[in-house]
Amino acid sequence: MALLELKKVTKVYQIGTVAVHALRGIDLTVEKNEYLSVMGPSGSGKSTLMNVIGCLDTPTSGTYILDGKTVHNDEKKAAENSTNGMLSDDDLAYVRNQKIGFVFQTFNLLPRITALHNVELPLIYAGFHKKERIEMAKEALRKVNLIDRMHHQPNELSGGQRQRVAIARALVNNPSIILADEPTGNLDSKTSQEIMQLLDELQAAGNTIVLVTHETDIANHAHRVVHFLDGLIASDEQTLKGKG
Amino acid sequence: MNIREVLTSSLDSIRQNKLRSFLTLLGVVIGVFSIIGVMTAINVLQSSVETNLNILGTNTFFIQKYPAVQIGGGHNWKYRNRKNLTYSDYLQLKDSFSGPATITAEDWHGGDPIKFKDNQTKNNVGIQGVTPEWEFSSGYFIQSGRMISRTDMEQMRNVAVIGQDVIDVLMPLYDPIGQTITIRGVKFSVIGTLERKGSIFGQSEDNVVIIPLTTHMKMFANRWSSLGYAIAVMDMSKFDDVRDEIVFHLRLIRNVPLTAENDFEIVSNSSLIDTFNQITGAIKIAALLISSIALLAAGIGIMNIMLVSVTERTREIGIRKSIGAKKRDIMNQFLFEAIFLTEIGAVIGIVLGIVVGNLLPVTMKVDGVFPLDWALIGIIVCSAIGIVFGTYPAVKAARLDPIEALRYE
Structure with missing residues (x-):
């Protein structure tokens, strides 16, 4: 079974009296350990897709199944005339916590706490005990090669190091999928290469990665590239790497 | 998220905004201080009155033209014409x-x-x-x-x-x-x-x-x-x-x-104590009123500062939500922060109030008192204020849309 399955997913935003169709019926499956890039001009719907996949937002219609869990199913919803086909806010939070690891363009670390504490945060919400948490957070920081900086605050770290902390935070709870939204957008090209290398290694180690970018050479790190245009998938093809 | 984590994160955020936290809890300090100070002073007076009011000797009463203590004006002629x-x-x-x-x-x-x-x-x-x-x-x-x-x-x-x-x-x-x-x-x-x-x-x-x-x-x-x-x-x-x-x-x-x-007036120990209690009762009510108003103002101040804090930390809330914080987690975080602020204010107010209230016995050379009942009431009232005025900002924080919050600059 596919790790991630989207069927006829639409998303309509109501802005004033105007309905904006951000997604117009997306079908997409991502297998376990796949390495997928999503490309497209701004306004093409790729950010909305990431929000839907990341359970920050729910589709207007369609079906979304993540790792065997039905996040949204409007057939079921219509049939049972209940909220059964939809997860509650708290359930969505739980899915985000357990199955998703976000990596953002702007890192999104909490500024006044240490790297270690930042990495610990998802585990706090998952309900781990402090001792366990610290072990797991250290392990994640080791994976991104930042264990020697664990007591530094984000403002004492370089951009690349901050993004590594963010990646460690995404990894720490062993998520089903890592969602990286323009992870190199705020980094210089050398650091970008280092971060991409790290993501490549993580994928090689068995993680599933979905990457949003508008840079072709970044996108080409993935094995498969999906192009978005006007809320629809315009193309879906293997990269050179994917063809192996 | 367990209670200890909530407490730690609340304390952290109070510590990170020292000046603002201090100014916010100043209102609570003043409110609690005024009530505890007055109550301590009155308790001191009362206990010393009850022990010292053998001015007359317990078995003695007085007959005199004027009352021992006159409360309020207007009666003066009644006594003078006697x-x-x-x-x-x-x-x-x-x-x-x-x-x-x-x-x-x-x-x-x-x-x-x-x-x-x-x-x-x-x-x-x-x-x-x-x-x-x-x-x-x-x-x-x-x-x-x-x-x-x-x-x-x-x-x-x-x-x-x-x-x-x-x-x-x-x-x-x-x-x-x-x-x-x-x-x-x-x-x-x-x-x-x-x-x-x-x-x-x-x-x-x-x-x-x-x-x-x-x-x-x-x-x-x-x-x-x-x-x-x-x-x-x-x-x-x-x-x-x-x-x-x-x-x-x-x-x-x-x-x-x-x-x-x-x-003529009959003045005895018990009538003196009654009169004294009437006066202290009036002072107590006045103190209670003043500090209620001060605490109400302090509560509004806390609500205000918590709303500012929620706005300021919108992005933090977005981040926390994106990594799995539930509504309840965010709500607890902000609510406990408000309660903590008021509690810290309450403790400082109580300590100051007791110290100042006890300056009186030091100058009067009588024993000091610790008004445990009022201290407890102070703590409870301040918790209530924290809850009442902290709930709205906390609910507001919990309801933030994670996507909007993450995008917030």
Whole structure:
């Protein structure tokens, strides 16, 4: 079974009296350990897709199944005339916590706490005990090669190091999928290469990665590239790497 | 997310915004401080009143023209228009009353310095004219020499019994008995000294000169002088009977019509304590009102600052939500922060209040108190304020849309 399955997913935003169709019926499956890039001009719907996949937002219609869990199913919803086909806010939070690891363009670390504490945060919400948490957070920081900086605050770290902390935070709870939204957008090209290398290694180690970018050479790190245009998938093809 | 994590993160955020947190909890501090300070001071006063109000001796009550303490204005004429309590009233009362009590008449004035050789007291000495029964109603004891006698009274002798403070100032190195002191140019011979009695409310009880009432009346009385009668009851179980009988006789002597109220005041320990409690009760209510308003303002301040904090930390909320924080987690975080702020304010306010409230007993040389009940009430009320005024900002934070929040700059 596919790790991630989207069927006829639409998303309509109501802005004033105007309905904006951000997604117009997306079908997409991502297998376990796949390495997928999503490309497209701004306004093409790729950010909305990431929000839907990341359970920050729910589709207007369609079906979304993540790792065997039905996040949204409007057939079921219509049939049972209940909220059964939809997860509650708290359930969505739980899915985000357990199955998703976000990596953002702007890192999104909490500024006044240490790297270690930042990495610990998802585990706090998952309900781990402090001792366990610290072990797991250290392990994640080791994976991104930042264990020697664990007591530094984000403002004492370089951009690349901050993004590594963010990646460690995404990894720490062993998520089903890592969602990286323009992870190199705020980094210089050398650091970008280092971060991409790290993501490549993580994928090689068995993680599933979905990457949003508008840079072709970044996108080409993935094995498969999906192009978005006007809320629809315009193309879906293997990269050179994917063809192996 | 367990409670400890919530507490830690709340404390962290308070620590990270020291100045703002401090200013916010200042309101709470002032509110709690005012109530605890006033309550502590009143408790101190009350406990010292209850222990010290043997000013009169427990078995003694007073009859006088004016009430011991007058609350509010407007009644003054009622008291002023009363007939003075006179020496002849006193003599008639003594003749007609035969119960188990001694009746003393006394008058008092201050403002005259006492002179002895080259020494002179300040003009704060209480000069008291008394009848011989004073010995039984006053609570003073003779240290050396003798009390005012009936003969002293009858012959209006210029004799005096003096307190220890007066001795300390005038003649610390002399044997006071037989010395001659001068009051308003008239010579008095010292016939006795009083044992030290100490002080009440910081006021020394030993700064007194006792002379025969008749002498006092001759030298110092004017048309406003009204005597006081001190009635010392021998048998405490007869206290109320004696009081009623005295009132009955005095009304007859002073021709008070049957339906009119007494034209004199009865002052006893319990009536003094009642009066005192009336005053402190009013102060307590005032303090309660003021601090309620202060705490209400403080609560609004806390709500305001928490709303600012929620806006300021919108992005943090987005981040926390994106990594799995539930609504309840965010809500708890902000609610506990508000409660913590008020609690810290409460503790500081309580400590300050108790310290300042206890400055009074230090200056009055009485025991300090710790108003545990008010401290607990303070803590509980502040928790309630934190909850009431912290809920709305916390709910607002919990309801933020994660996508909007993450995008917030």
